[in-house]
Amino acid sequence: MTKTKHPIYLDYQATTPLDPRVLDTMMPYFTEKFGNPHATNHRFGWEAEAGVQLAREQVANLIGAGSEEIIFTSGATESNNIALKGLAYSLYPDKNHIITAMTEHSCVLESCKSLERSGFKVTYLPVDADGLIRLDELTDAITAKTALVSIMTLNNEIGVLQDVKAIGEICAASQVAFHTDAAQAIGKIPLDMANLNIDLMSISSHKIYGPKGMGALYIRNNPAIWPLALFDGGGQERGLRSGTLSPALCVGLGTACKISGQDMGKDSDHITMLSEKLTSLIMGKLTGVHLNGSKEKRYPGNLNFFFEGVKADSLFRELRNIALSTGSACATEKPEPSHVLSAIGLNKKQIECSIRIGIGRMTTIVEIDQAADQIITSILKIRASL
Ligand SMILES: *Cc1c(COP(=O)(O)O)cnc(C)c1O
Numbered sequence: 001m002t003k004t005k006h007p008i009y010l011d012y013q014a015t016t017p018l019d020p021r022v023l024d025t026m027m028p029y030f031t032e033k034f035g036n037p038h039a040t041n042h043r044f045g046w047e048a049e050a051g052v053q054l055a056r057e058q059v060a061n062l063i064g065a066g067s068e069e070i071i072f073t074s075g076a077t078e079s080n081n082i083a084l085k086g087l088a089y090s091l092y093p094d095k096n097h098i099i100t101a102m103t104e105h106s107c108v109l110e111s112c113k114s115l116e117r118s119g120f121k122v123t124y125l126p127v128d129a130d131g132l133i134r135l136d137e138l139t140d141a142i143t144a145k146t147a148l149v150s151i152m153t154l155n156n157e158i159g160v161l162q163d164v165k166a167i168g169e170i171c172a173a174s175q176v177a178f179h180t181d182a183a184q185a186i187g188k189i190p191l192d193m194a195n196l197n198i199d200l201m202s203i204s205s206h207k208i209y210g211p212k213g214m215g216a217l218y219i220r221n222n223p224a225i226w227p228l229a230l231f232d233g234g235g236q237e238r239g240l241r242s243g244t245l246s247p248a249l250c251v252g253l254g255t256a257c258k259i260s261g262q263d264m265g266k267d268s269d270h271i272t273m274l275s276e277k278l279t280s281l282i283m284g285k286l287t288g289v290h291l292n293g294s295k296e297k298r299y300p301g302n303l304n305f306f307f308e309g310v311k312a313d314s315l316f317r318e319l320r321n322i323a324l325s326t327g328s329a330c331a332t333e334k335p336e337p338s339h340v341l342s343a344i345g346l347n348k349k350q351i352e353c354s355i356r357i358g359i360g361r362m363t364t365i366v367e368i369d370q371a372a373d374q375i376i377t378s379i380l381k382i383r384a385s386l
Pocket of ligand 1: 013014074075076077078105107152154155156181182183184203204205206207213214215
């Protein structure tokens with residue numbers, strides 16, 4: 001058998017490799033520590049429950065929360081569904097209005113559409129060319145009927161950071177709950193629930209080097225808000241999320257959070273260095289390149305470039321040795337132009353010529369040099385053939 005070389009992985013917003021340190025802590029929970037964490041009569045159950053409880057504390061520690069404020073879920077998609085639908089249903093009919101942004105992840109936007117079909121009103125705030133909502137527009141949109149504001153912390157397509165501190169203050173002043181989808185942000189930038197007026201926050205394990213199919217929802221204790229459960233059963237997770245937890249997945253998320261907290265400074269320096277290197281190589285050798293979204297309010301590990309005249313499809317055909325994406329892994333079933341790039345004002349042609357480059361913990365300087373080289377060569381080749 002011939003050994004095939006793996007392509008260079010530059011799609012860290014779609015998912016991240018499992019950190020080997022995470023896998024090590026998960027393994028015993030697949031084998032000898034196989035107990036049901038909800039079985040309270042014997043050692044097998046206690047052992048599994050101890051793993052789950054430590055994981056809950058590790059998730060809470062990363063965000064300055066209490067462990068009783070963490071609900072385990074199957075991922076950020078489920079957390080977003082519980083936060084949006086569960087909270088909206090719990091406040092209905094006193095409140096019947098939701099505010100979100102046009103650039104949210106599809107699971108937030110689709111949850112909002114589902115709520116609209118159930119009779120809720122939804123305001124979809126536009127964003128400016130930087131990809132950021134206007135705070136005065138948010139303030140103006142809030143009414144006495146508003147149940148919830150849901151604005152993501154870090155955009156998965158263009159890497160821009162909304163001002164969640166200011167958004168939280170606006171919501172708190174109006175006594176409206178604030179939910180943020182922090183799937184891309186947690187573990188990468190500091191997020192301290194003690195200093196932010198965030199009431200609900202969605203977390204995904206596989207974006208921070210943990211296992212797929214795992215996530216969490218932070219729900220602030222004080223003031224007490226409590227979403228309606230979306231499904232019924234044994235009443236696990238304080239009645240909000242019935243079903244037997246997977247201790248191995250919980251432990252994986254917990255370790256991923258612990259490592260992300262410990263290594264945040266190191267990861268951030270590494271990723272910033274690589275991001276700046278890649279950007280300067282590309283910008284230095286090519287004309288007609290634009291970074292989509294805010295230049296300042298962004299996470300450096302997510303670069304979304306518009307290359308004039310170079311369709312992403314043609315570029316991907318040239319770059320078979322690099323794993324890149326156009327932005328949203330979740331929208332690949334329906335080849336519509338990115339709703340995020342159109343919201344920041346790009347036209348169809350410009351969107352077709354945009355790609356996302358994701359850099360992460362395991363990316364090396366050699367990979368960045370090679371990727372820059374191949375991207376530049378391919379773009380020059382495609383442009384020469386036009
Ligand atoms: C990946 C992602 C999700 C979905 O998370 P899953 O854990 O895969 O369900 C939701 N929101 C954002 C911003 C994401 O990046």
